[in-house]
Amino acid sequence: MNITKEQIDELNAVVKVAITKDDYQDKVDAILKDYRKQANIPGFRKGQVPLGLIKKQYGKAVLVDEVNKLIQDNLNKYLTEEKLDVLGNPLPKQQDNFDWDKENFDFEFELGLAPSFEVPLKTKKAITHYKIVADKKMIDEQVERIQRQYGKLVQKSEVGKKDELTGTFKNEEEGIDNKATLELDKVANKKALNALLGKKVGDTVVLNTKGLLKEEYLLAGVLGITSEKAKELTIEVEFTIEEINEREPAELNQELFDKLFGPDTVKSEKELKERIKEDSEKQFEQQSDQKLLNDVTEYFIENTKFELPSGFLTRWIQLTGEKPLTEEQASEEYAKSEKGLRYQLIEGKIINDNDIQIQFDELKEFAKGFIKSQMAQFGQLNPQEEELDNIATRVLSNQDEVKRLSEQLMSQKLISLYKEKVNLKTKEVTYENFVKEVYG
Known part of the structure; x- marks a missing residue:
């Protein structure tokens, strides 16, 4: 041969x-x-x-x-x-x-x-790296939420501004007959709020659903309907009050601190606020890093110039897909996939040039960290190392999970590289301003 x-x-x-x-x-x-x-x-x-x-x-x-x-x-x-x-x-x-x-x-x-090209990591243009901080307003609001969440309900005879009302919402034409709890601090419509204030158990109030609550998803919950149906819904519903409760805030004491973080981990209101700030900013860092990764990716795609064998790739798409395609269909598919292909090549070049590798031991440690954070969400704050090790072993026996976790770990390694090598400018913002600036 x-x-x-x-x-x-x-x-x-x-x-x-x-x-x-x-x-x-x-x-x-x-x-x-x-x-x-x-x-x-x-x-x-x-x-x-x-x-x-x-x-x-x-x-x-x-x-x-x-x-x-x-x-x-x-x-x-x-x-x-x-x-x-x-x-x-x-x-x-x-x-x-x-x-x-x-x-x-x-x-x-x-x-x-594959084309030959270079990817200089020291970008000509400085790319914004957001540092999201938890400001005093956010921390105070979180403390208030914790106090309300762990507080106790006190029955009242008359509706006040911050009460929780349990009752039944009805509208015969729309088939609505649902018992739910309405938190008055979630009511956005002033007219509706004024109609409820001062009412007593057994009273019925007619409410218009348009702009009734601060968040659209809340309306679906109180009316017992789907989110799709709740969208743009403008009807009148009768709300009959069955219970009036005021949530008395929990005291900021050691009993509450221990319930939140474990025995003697936090010992004062000041330490509580410091812990909230630290935990919040750690979560914000993930969003900030994802934004950085997206922005650096877009920069490299826009500024790394190379040709592709487009004619060959179009024919390849046309001939090797699940269904045969016309030349025009194949050209359309190539146009859709070209940007992704370009970044695959760029990312591969960066990984090879900087000798970024993933070893099984570090993938397992990464999996254990991921598992630990998930367990913490369900109140398991201190799992045993042996338990984590066993769960990670089971997870990594699934090739789909190995692929998913490897991609996440590689993204982390790329973010670390970009923080070290790319021309960045740090911008400190509150979370509220970050959302406005990034998502409009």
Whole structure:
């Protein structure tokens, strides 16, 4: 067998594979002899079918199969040995009137080659890296939320501004008949709020749903309907009050601190606020880092210029998809995927140039950290190391989970690299201003 490469241009090449009878005949003969031993053909005893008859029935199929295996194995080996960085897979060139009755065969394959380019990490333009801080207003609001969450309900005879009302919402036409709790500090409509103030158990108030609550999802909850139905819903509902409760805030004492963080971890209101600030800013850091990763990615895509073998890739999409595509459809698919392909190449270049690797031990530690944070959300703050180790082992036995966690860990490593190498400007903002600036 002989394999040669013809370079068309920097991004395209043709590989020619020449196969002679000596390359495949021994293997074909051995397979046909095995077929003969197993063949059951009427008129012949098992194992006594003439070899000529076996060749006539199966020879062409076995030949085609063995030649294709030879091509696949040796072409892949050639690409590896020659260190050819190809995009997609080799595409066989169409040969009219190909004759499988010949002894020697010639095949040609088109290659799309990855471009050569550099990615300077020291960007010309400074990219904003947000440092999100928890300001006094946010910390005080969080303290108030904690006090309300862990406070106790005190029954009242008359509705006040911060009370929680339990009652039934009704509208016969819309089929609404739902018992729910309405928190008055979530009511956005002043007219509705004024209508409720001063009412007593047993009173019924008519409320308009338009702009009733501060968040759209809350309306679906109190009316017992879907979010889709709650959207743009403008009707009047009758609300009959069955309970009036005031939530008396919990005291900021050691009992509450221990309930929140474990025994003697936090010992004062000042330490509570410091802990809230620290935990909040740790969570904000994840959002800030994701924003940084997105912005650096966009910068590299926009500013790293290289050509792609677009003609080859379009044909590859057209011929190798689940369904056959027209040339126009393939061109549209290529246009959709080009940006993603460019970043895959850029990211691969950055990873290779900076020798970023993921070892199994660090992936396992990363998985354990992820598991620990999930357990903390359900109140398990101090899991045993052995328990974490066992769960991580089970998680990493799933290849989909390995892929997902590896991608997350690689993103973390890239963020660390960008923080060190990319030209960044730090901007300190509150979370509220971060949301306004980033998401509008």
